[in-house]
Amino acid sequence: MSDAARIRTLPADVVNRIAAGEVVERPASVVKELVENALDAGARRVQVEVEEGGRRLIRVSDDGHGVSALDMERLFTAHSTSKLSDVDDLLHIGTFGFRGEALASIGAVSRATVRSRVRGEASGHQVACEFGAVSPPRPAASPEGTAVEVRDLFRNVPARLKFLKSPAAEMARVTEVVSRFGISVPDAEFVLVHEGRPVLRFPAGMGRRDRIALAFGRNLKDALLTAEGQGAGVSVECDLAPPAVTRADTTGLLFFLNGRFVRDKALLHAVRQAYADLIFGPRHPVAFVYLSMDPALVDQNVHPAKVEVRFRDSSSVHALVSRTVREALTRADLARPVALAPGTVPEVDGADRERRVREAVADFLARRPRTDPPAGGGLFPSGLAGGGRPAAGGPAGRAVDFLQVRNTYIVLETDRGIEILDQHALHERVLYDRLRARAQAAGPVVQRLLRPVVVELAAPEVEAVLASKEALAAVGVLVEAFGRGAVAVGGIPAALVAADPAEVLLGLLPSLSEEGGPSGEALRARLLSTMACKAAVKAGDPLTREQVADLLRCAEELAHAHTCPHGRPTALRIDYAALERHFERK
Ligand code: ADP
Ligand code: MG
Numbered sequence: 125m126s127d128a129a130r131i132r133t134l135p136a137d138v139v140n141r142i143a144a145g146e147v148v149e150r151p152a153s154v155v156k157e158l159v160e161n162a163l164d165a166g167a168r169r170v171q172v173e174v175e176e177g178g179r180r181l182i183r184v185s186d187d188g189h190g191v192s193a194l195d196m197e198r199l200f201t202a203h204s205t206s207k208l209s210d211v212d213d214l215l216h217i218g219t220f221g222f223r224g225e226a227l228a229s230i231g232a233v234s235r236a237t238v239r240s241r242v243r244g245e246a247s248g249h250q251v252a253c254e255f256g257a258v259s260p261p262r263p264a265a266s267p268e269g270t271a272v273e274v275r276d277l278f279r280n281v282p283a284r285l286k287f288l289k290s291p292a293a294e295m296a297r298v299t300e301v302v303s304r305f306g307i308s309v310p311d312a313e314f315v316l317v318h319e320g321r322p323v324l325r326f327p328a329g330m331g332r333r334d335r336i337a338l339a340f341g342r343n344l345k346d347a348l349l350t351a352e353g354q355g356a357g358v359s360v361e362c363d364l365a366p367p368a369v370t371r372a373d374t375t376g377l378l379f380f381l382n383g384r385f386v387r388d389k390a391l392l393h394a395v396r397q398a399y400a401d402l403i404f405g406p407r408h409p410v411a412f413v414y415l416s417m418d419p420a421l422v423d424q425n426v427h428p429a430k431v432e433v434r435f436r437d438s439s440s441v442h443a444l445v446s447r448t449v450r451e452a453l454t455r456a457d458l459a460r461p462v463a464l465a466p467g468t469v470p471e472v473d474g475a476d477r478e479r480r481v482r483e484a485v486a487d488f489l490a491r492r493p494r495t496d497p498p499a500g501g502g503l504f505p506s507g508l509a510g511g512g513r514p515a516a517g518g519p520a521g522r523a524v525d526f527l528q529v530r531n532t533y534i535v536l537e538t539d540r541g542i543e544i545l546d547q548h549a550l551h552e553r554v555l556y557d558r559l560r561a562r563a564q565a566a567g568p569v570v571q572r573l574l575r576p577v578v579v580e581l582a583a584p585e586v587e588a589v590l591a592s593k594e595a596l597a598a599v600g601v602l603v604e605a606f607g608r609g610a611v612a613v614g615g616i617p618a619a620l621v622a623a624d625p626a627e628v629l630l631g632l633l634p635s636l637s638e639e640g641g642p643s644g645e646a647l648r649a650r651l652l653s654t655m656a657c658k659a660a661v662k663a664g665d666p667l668t669r670e671q672v673a674d675l676l677r678c679a680e681e682l683a684h685a686h687t688c689p690h691g692r693p694t695a696l697r698i699d700y701a702a703l704e705r706h707f708e709r710k
Contacts, residue, residue, distance in 0.1 A: 598644050632651065
């Protein structure tokens with residue numbers, strides 16, 4: 125046997141470099157590990173300074189309990205931790221770190237220095253590690269707390285260095301990481317500085333919602349809905365953006381388990397499912413979900429960076445989260461209040477629609493309400509001068525009196541303000557809910573086509589369709605392979621016979637590319653919303669007053685009357701308070 129084939133134990137520096145590949149992927153992962161260490165040390169103030177997106181320098185300073193002179197020696201030794209002493213500790217982990225890998229990994233691929241002074245001691249120490257070579261600790265001046273400096277990250281691992289993106293792109297990741305800590309640890313102060321410029325600052329007294337607004341957009345602050353739920357050994361709290369606020373990716377969907385940011389497919393799916401028929405197309409909701417659970421019910425040690433976890437009972441966590449989010453969305457008043465001051469209309473998707481609605485309001489305000497004849501021929505109709513007419517009580521207090529504007533909008537007086545409805549979106553919503561109730565009661569009735577319709581698709585689309593064959597059949601769409609670059613549709617839901625089968629299938633494509641395969645729920649929601657959209661009255665269709673009244677009555681009974689199944693809003697509200705401010709009545 126040749127020498128090369130013998131089993132050898134790898135030297136520690138090689139082991140550390142291999143481990144570094146798992147723990148330290150990019151500057152943002154270094155920042156994550158160092159901030160976690162600071163928080164584990166009880167820090168209340170954490171400052172992160174970065175140069176060149178982290179490639180040149182990352183410095184994390186904290187006011188935690190510090191590192192003793194004795195411990196300094198072991199900082200960069202692999203599997204050295206102060207946070208675990210026996211195996212049982214693994215079952216109830218209360219700290220971010222416990223594997224003792226981060227500093228050893230970081231020291232293996234950078235020039236790292238730790239400077240620290242234990243709280244209450246007179247002097248401090250420092251220790252350095254250059255690409256795996258540790259130099260002995262020596263006394264050094266240091267404020268109380270710890271500062272870890274990481275320079276020239278990956279200089280000795282060219283493959284990693286090549287894989288880094290531009291400083292701006294790496295900085296964006298770092299900012300995401302610091303934002304997450306800011307949101308999950310709202311009582312600590314976080315400061316992020318890039319090239320000497322402050323990028324983000326969460327002061328200690330700043331609450332969670334303000335931090336979310338700072339990191340994810342001002343428009344969220346007043347729009348966030350809260351929700352709470354309880355399960356066996358688990359409780360969940362959420363800050364949820366209304367369905368009208370969405371993102372093209374999942375960066376606005378954050379999960380925290382006992383304060384730790386985690387990524388989990390089941391949790392992601394649970395929230396998506398709750399929003400499924402309120403959001404249109406390949407957009408994603410914005411939601412923050414905080415789980416507290418008995419650490420014994422979850423394995424946190426399945427991933428080197430500890431971002432993935434394994435729940436003992438994943439399906440009950442899924443059910444709890446999905447139910448909690450869904451209930452909050454159902455309860456919420458999703459009509460969008462609009463601000464009247466110029467330039468302060470909430471920044472949400474569909475700015476164009478918002479503009480059209482505003483024009484319609486202007487149009488409305490410029491006209492006399494048809495339903496309100498001028499009193500005694502005076503200049504002001506009675507309804508506009510002074511107190512106004514009492515609202516005619518419709519079901520649940522909604523006024524039955526309304527104004528139709530441009531055959532598109534319906535303007536109503538309600539308890540809280542003036543509400544403007546989009547007739548198409550509202551009708552679509554009403555139809556959708558009816559179709560859905562019917563579909564749930566009966567399941568899909570399939571109409572087989574006399575001759576299958578061949579639909580040409582791109583190769584990945586063919587793959588996606590065929591891979592989802594069963595899910596599609598479950599909602600009444602039957603597909604078969606049809607050679608290269610095409611599939612054959614052999615049946616569609618009976619309720620859609622009037623539709624073009626190719627269009628039905630094409631309409632479902634975006635749902636098929638969902639991570640982890642399409643959910644039956646998403647496919648159903650998309651089919652039903654196509655059906656509802658096709659059947660609903662359009663903007664500009666004249667409606668009789670009876671038809672509008674009928675529509676409003678139906679809408680009263682809806683749980684989600686405030687968004688159409690495409691997730692666009694159906695209603696916009698001008699609160700009386702806003703009107704009063706605008707007219708300087710208060
Ligand atoms: P882990 O966090 O898993 O214990 P690390 O490699 O991240 O492993 O850190 C090793 C040890 O160094 C920690 O257990 C802790 O005792 C000490 N340490 C690291 N950073 C700090 C800090 N900022 N303040 C105080 N102690 C620290
Ligand atoms: Mg650590």
